[in-house]
Amino acid sequence: MEKSVLTNVKDNFESFIDSFRDTLANLFNEENLEHGVHTNRGIQESMLKKIMKEGPLRAFIPKEYGGRGVKIAECLSVLDESSYQSLPLSLMMGINGGLFLQPVGKYASDSVKKQVFSEIIERQKMGGLMITEPRFGTDALHMQTQYQENGDTYHVNGLKHWAGLTGQADFWLLTARRQNDKGQLTRDIDFFIHDNSNPGVEVKEVFQNLGLYMLPYGRNKISAQIPKDYKLQPSTTGVTMMLDILHRSRLHFPGMAMGFIRRIMDEAMTHCRERTVGGKPLIDYDQVKRRLSRIQTAFTTCSAMCAFTSENAGVENDLSKSDLPANSIKSVVTDMMQE
Numbered sequence: 001m002e003k004s005v006l007t008n009v010k011d012n013f014e015s016f017i018d019s020f021r022d023t024l025a026n027l028f029n030e031e032n033l034e035h036g037v038h039t040n041r042g043i044q045e046s047m048l049k050k051i052m053k054e055g056p057l058r059a060f061i062p063k064e065y066g067g068r069g070v071k072i073a074e075c076l077s078v079l080d081e082s083s084y085q086s087l088p089l090s091l092m093m094g095i096n097g098g099l100f101l102q103p104v105g106k107y108a109s110d111s112v113k114k115q116v117f118s119e120i121i122e123r124q125k126m127g128g129l130m131i132t133e134p135r136f137g138t139d140a141l142h143m144q145t146q147y148q149e150n151g152d153t154y155h156v157n158g159l160k161h162w163a164g165l166t167g168q169a170d171f172w173l174l175t176a177r178r179q180n181d182k183g184q185l186t187r188d189i190d191f192f193i194h195d196n197s198n199p200g201v202e203v204k205e206v207f208q209n210l211g212l213y214m215l216p217y218g219r220n221k222i223s224a225q226i227p228k229d230y231k232l233q234p235s236t237t238g239v240t241m242m243l244d245i246l247h248r249s250r251l252h253f254p255g256m257a258m259g260f261i262r263r264i265m266d267e268a269m270t271h272c273r274e275r276t277v278g279g280k281p282l283i284d285y286d287q288v289k290r291r292l293s294r295i296q297t298a299f300t301t302c303s304a305m306c307a308f309t310s311e312n313a314g315v316e317n318d319l320s321k322s323d324l325p326a327n328s329i330k331s332v333v334t335d336m337m338q339e
Helices: 002-027 030-034 045-053 054-060 072-084 089-105 110-123 236-251 253-274 288-311 323-338
Strands: 127-130 148-149 155-162 170-177 190-195 201-206 217-229
Touching: 002 045, 002 072, 030 054, 030 148, 030 236, 054 072, 054 089, 072 089, 072 288, 089 127, 089 170, 089 190, 089 236, 089 253, 110 148, 110 236, 155 170, 155 190, 155 323, 170 217, 170 288, 190 217, 236 253, 236 323, 253 288, 253 323
Parallel strands: 127 170, 148 170
Antiparallel strands: 148 155, 155 217, 170 190, 201 217
16 A cells, blocks of 8 residues: 555655656757757746746645655756756746745744635746845845834845845745844844745846856845744744755755756767768767766766755754855865866
């Protein structure tokens, strides 16, 4: 009986990932590439709707809320298939999944999870995260975005920038520090879920960033009234929660790298077999073999990193102290992609 259940789960996922793969291959075909899929800013709404209709974000949502159960291997597979066709698309999936859906699933109240996840699944909405500030960069402990209690709500006020999906996300995780009675900001950090159907997040500028054209980044003015139950509830402190969220997200990087490296490897092997120089295919030359072997080594190493993440980055685990593996894996796999 148990074997039958497991087989059905596997078959269902294989059917889902096959359909997702085919949809992406059709959308990112040569004709669309000629129309500037990667060189125009943003993504066509019609294209995004077809991608989201496949339900890729369900992999990051618990089963009891209509998702696939947040199995990390499945989450990585979604990132892998996305990056095979488009690295920016994979990052979009990673922002939604690792920086919004997984934190909401782990730290939000049950009633809030029901509402947010139903919007994601039924209406294909998206979510993002705002931490970085213009004056403090990644120095999150000195962020100046603040909040105060205001009856049944929290008033969050500040300025954020470099938030992926600026102007496009339907939900935001907003980070802020509490302002005490003396007007001082406390040391800890809190997270709030903002529904963009309500006022409070104003896009002041969309950046003309040099890469990842598909993803909009920008500067956002925050002045939002957040219902009290839309505040995430950490197990210990907000800083610990933030580290758990960020480390888990960084451990997902091999998923994004996997498809990117696999695409390079596939195209390199095909080219070197079909291209003839000096009467023989390129793949017969020693220097070509050496360069191909380096790509294959990157593929194997990235596969091992995916296995590590699948085994260790489950949402049930506290990754707040996993700074060494998280930061090392992110750095190494990013260098591999760049090379």
